[in-house]
Amino acid sequence: xxxxxxxxxxxxxxxxxxxxxxxxxxxxxxxxxxxxxxxxxxxxxxxxxxxxxxxxxxxxxxxxxxxxxxxxxxxxxxxxxxxxxxxxxxxxxxxxxxxxxxxxxxxxxxxxxxxxxxxxxxxxxxxxxxxxxxxxxxxxxxxxxxxxxxxxxxxxxxxxxxxxxxxxxxxxxxxxxxxxxxxxxxxxxxxxxxxxxxxxxxxxxxxxxxxxxxxxxxxxxxxxxxxxxxxxxxxxxxxxxxxxxxxxxxxxxxxxxxxxxxxxxxxxxxxxxxxxxxxxxxxxxxxxxxxxxxxxxxxxxxxxxxxxxxxxxxxxxxxxxxxxxxxxxxxxxxxxxxxxxxxxxxxxxxxxxxxxxxxxxxxxxxxxxxxxxxxxxxxxxxxxxxxxxxxxxxxxxxxxxxxxxxxxxxxxxxxxxxxxxxxxxxxxxxxxxxxxxxxxxxxxxxxxxxxxxxxxx
Amino acid sequence: xxxxxxxxxxxxxxxxxxxxxxxxxxxxxxxxxxxxxxxxxxxxxxxxxxxxxxx
Numbered sequence: 001x002x003x004x005x006x007x008x009x010x011x012x013x014x015x016x017x018x019x020x021x022x023x024x025x026x027x028x029x030x031x032x033x034x035x036x037x038x039x040x041x042x043x044x045x046x047x048x049x050x051x052x053x054x055x056x057x058x059x060x061x062x063x064x065x066x067x068x069x070x071x072x073x074x075x076x077x078x079x080x081x082x083x084x085x086x087x088x089x090x091x092x093x094x095x096x097x098x099x100x101x102x103x104x105x106x107x108x109x110x111x112x113x114x115x116x117x118x119x120x121x122x123x124x125x126x127x128x129x130x131x132x133x134x135x136x137x138x139x140x141x142x143x144x145x146x147x148x149x150x151x152x153x154x155x156x157x158x159x160x161x162x163x164x165x166x167x168x169x170x171x172x173x174x175x176x177x178x179x180x181x182x183x184x185x186x187x188x189x190x191x192x193x194x195x196x197x198x199x200x201x202x203x204x205x206x207x208x209x210x211x212x213x214x215x216x217x218x219x220x221x222x223x224x225x226x227x228x229x230x231x232x233x234x235x236x237x238x239x240x241x242x243x244x245x246x247x248x249x250x251x252x253x254x255x256x257x258x259x260x261x262x263x264x265x266x267x268x269x270x271x272x273x274x275x276x277x278x279x280x281x282x283x284x285x286x287x288x289x290x291x292x293x294x295x296x297x298x299x300x301x302x303x304x305x306x307x308x309x310x311x312x313x314x315x316x317x318x319x320x321x322x323x324x325x326x327x328x329x330x331x332x333x334x335x336x337x338x339x340x341x342x343x344x345x346x347x348x349x350x351x352x353x354x355x356x357x358x359x360x361x362x363x364x365x366x367x368x369x370x371x372x373x374x375x376x377x378x379x380x381x382x383x384x385x386x387x388x389x390x391x392x393x394x395x396x397x398x399x400x401x402x403x404x405x406x407x408x409x410x411x412x413x414x415x416x417x418x419x420x421x422x423x424x425x426x427x428x429x430x431x432x433x434x435x436x437x438x439x440x441x442x443x444x445x446x447x448x449x450x451x452x453x454x455x456x457x
Numbered sequence: 458x459x460x461x462x463x464x465x466x467x468x469x470x471x472x473x474x475x476x477x478x479x480x481x482x483x484x485x486x487x488x489x490x491x492x493x494x495x496x497x498x499x500x501x502x503x504x505x506x507x508x509x510x511x512x
Contacts, residue, residue, distance in 0.1 A: 362482060421485035428481055432474040435467045442464025 001144050004066035004098075005033050006046035006057050007073050008091035008109070009080050016411035017079060021201040023050060023194055024208040024256060026074035030184035032108070035133045036070075036140060038182050045188035049074075050197070054090050058097045068140065069098035071124075072132060073109025075226045076210045076258040083111035083223075083388060085408045088118070095122045104143060108132040111406075113225040114389045116158035117166055126151065127158040130226050131174050131213070133181060174230040178213060179238050183245070191250055204253040207246055209285075211239045215260035217290070219314070220327045221357070223388035233265055240275035247283050254309060255285040262287035269302035276306055286310035286350075291334040294341060304345040310378070311342055312350035318371030319364035322357050326393075332371065339375040340453035348378040353433065356384040356419045356426050358397065365429065372437050376444050376452040380437050384413050384426045 007026050012018050026049050037043045046060035061069065071094060073080040080087075088111055098105045108128035112119045116127035125148060128135045135156040142150045151157065156172030175181070191207075198205040211234050214227030246252060263269035276282070284307045291313050294300055303311065315335050317323055323330060335351075342349050353368060372380070386407065387394040397417035404416055413430060415423045441449070 421482065425478070425481040425485045428474055428478050432471060432478050435471040435474060438467040439464055439471055442460060442467060 001068050001140055002042045002044075002064065002066045003036055003068040003070055003140070004044045004046060004060055004064050004103070005029055005036075005070045005072055006060065006094065007048040007080075008071055008087045008094060008111075009073055009077070009084075010048045010051055010054065010087065010090055012052045013086040013090060014079065014084065014409045014411075016409065021197055022206070023197050024077065024206070024258075025049060025186075025189050025191070025194060027076050027184055027208050027210060027258065028074035028080075029072045030186060030188065031181060032070065032072045032133055032136055033185040033188055034182040035137050037185060039137050039141070041140060043185070043188070045185070047189050048090075050190075050193055054093050054097070057094050061097055061101045061103070065101060066103050068106065068143070069094075069101075069103040070106045070136065071095070071098075071108070072106075072128075072136070073111075075109065075131070076208070078258075079410060081110045081223060081225075081388075082386070082410055083114060083406050084410065084412075085406050087111070088406070091119065092122045095119070095124050099123045104148070106136065106139065108136065110223070110225045114223075116168070120158065120160055120166065125159060129156050129158060129168070130172060130228070131156075134175055135172055174214065174227050174232060176232050178232050179234050183242065186249065195250075205251070206254045206256055207250045207252040208256045208258050209239070209242060209246065210258045211262065212259045212264065216264075217261075217329060218327055219316075219329075220392040221354070221385055221387070223391050223394075225388075225390055231261075231264065233268065236268055236272035237275045239272060240279050240281060243276060243283050244279050244281045247281055252283070255283055257285050257287035259288065261293070262289050263299075263303065264289075264293060266296065269299055269306060273302050273306035283307055284309040286312070286348075288312045288314070290314065291330045291338040294338040295334060300338075300341045300345050300347070304347055308347050310348040310350060312352060312381070313338060315351040315371060315375075315377075316354045317357070317360070317364065318366075318368035319360065322360050322364050325359055326354075326357060335371065336374060336453040338453075339377065340451065343450065343452055349375070350379045350381065351375070351377040353380055353382045354385055355382065355429055355433075356415050356421070358385075358393075358417075358419065360420050369433070369436060372433070373440050374453060376441050376449055377437065378441070380434065382430045382433055384415050384423075384430070385419070387417060 007029050011023060033043050033045055044064045046057050071091060095105050105124045106126045106128060107119045107124045112127045113129045119127050126139060139151060139154050139157060142154055155170050158166060158168045161167045195205045214231040216229050216231045286309055289311055313335060316326060316328060320332050339349050387397050400417040407414060413427050415426055
């Protein structure tokens with residue numbers, strides 16, 4: 001079938017991230033494109049990440065006149081997991097544009113998985129729930145054979161039945177052998193435009209990769225609409241091959257490994273470092289991990305050997321009481337120890353912080369300032385607790401939510417439930433903490449920086 | 458030199474934000490959602506995550 005793939009997530013509709021201009025191709029959508037193409041379909045691509053208007057999608061529809069319009073979000077990018085209202089509005093416009101051309105419309109992504117009926121009401125014909133590649137492939141084959149009357153047997157979809165009732169088919173199990181998927185269809189996007197933007201704003205160029213899918217941990221605020229608590233990883237050798245290909249074709253200065261948790265399997269990081277060495281590939285990368293996993297023997301050393309340049313930890317809070325309430329499963333001591341280890345191996349450290357979790361007091365917030373002072377992370381990212389559907393946290397505060405249930409954009413920081421303080425407090429706290437962290441780093445002596453994280457609890 | 462200027466700028470911006478933060482802290486309503494100890498995974502009798510789960 002002649003298919004056009006696009007995404008509702010437009011970076012230009014997310015002011016903070018548009019200004020940061022850390023622009024990554026929609027990797028998940030490129031996987032979907034590759035799968036359909038391998039199945040023999042004619043696939044075209046509209047790249048919303050770099051677009052500056054939804055008109056780009058409309059123009060692609062006009063140019064290609066596809067039988068099928070697929071809006072497939074990049075599920076690897078945390079920005080799509082935020083289910084922002086600006087993107088939902090864009091989706092509505094895009095679905096209407098596609099319907100106007102007579103195309104069938106399929107939607108896949110975190111927000112559509114959370115609220116499929118909303119997208120069906122916008123005019124979508126089918127919503128894919130959760131991980132989408134195999135569902136999409138089967139769905140397109142079924143549509144080609146028998147149209148919308150022939151899709152009831154496909155797992156993992158929601159659609160309106162002939163009587164107008166919403167039909168949700170059984171959930172599809174996550175794909176275990178993700179090495180079996182083809183390489184993302186990199187050729188369908190214009191990498192030179194990404195390179196230009198990166199160079200102009202940052203003086204370097206970064207590309208992205210995913211080595212695993214999902215996260216088995218159970219932080220009770222974390223939404224997992226795509227993979228649930230399943231976790232599947234690709235082989236270190238395959239990833240090393242892909243690093244080699246990206247180095248050759250894209251020539252990036254650094255890779256962002258988009259996994260929720262990089263190298264979670266015991267021994268994976270060491271195997272990966274060895275596989276890169278065998279292939280003589282040297283390509284720095286940044287990634288995310290957990291403090292407890294980093295303390296496994298030889299883990300940080302293996303990451304450094306593989307080329308890890310920057311590692312982000314979901315530190316969340318400087319209060320153990322809050323970490324326990326979140327069911328984070330890590331301790332402050334582990335954060336301190338992991339930070340020290342990373343710095344000793346020359347890896348830059350990033351902390352994700354979260355304010356406003358129920359029960360957090362001013363004393364807890366001051367402990368977070370202390371966490372920063374002790375550890376002096378090189379970079380921090382701050383958010384406030386955001387109740388997304390499907391999480392225990394969301395269920396707990398559900399009766400406090402008003403009509404606004406999602407953020408408009410990533411910098412909204414609206415505390416949508418009755419939190420410890422008002423939203424205005426957190427918006428100032430967000431700015432203050434960034435300044436504080438910068439000030440702490442600037443006034444620390446080199447010795448303090450080298451031994452950051454050395455403390456007793 | 459550039460780093461020192463950045464640090465100084467951070468301090469200069471920090472002071473009014475600190476004052477603003479305290480005004481908002483005092484005028485903001487304190488929390489109404491206490492931590493539910495029953496949410497604790499250990500209390501719920503659930504085990505630790507199995508790292509060998511999945512492929």
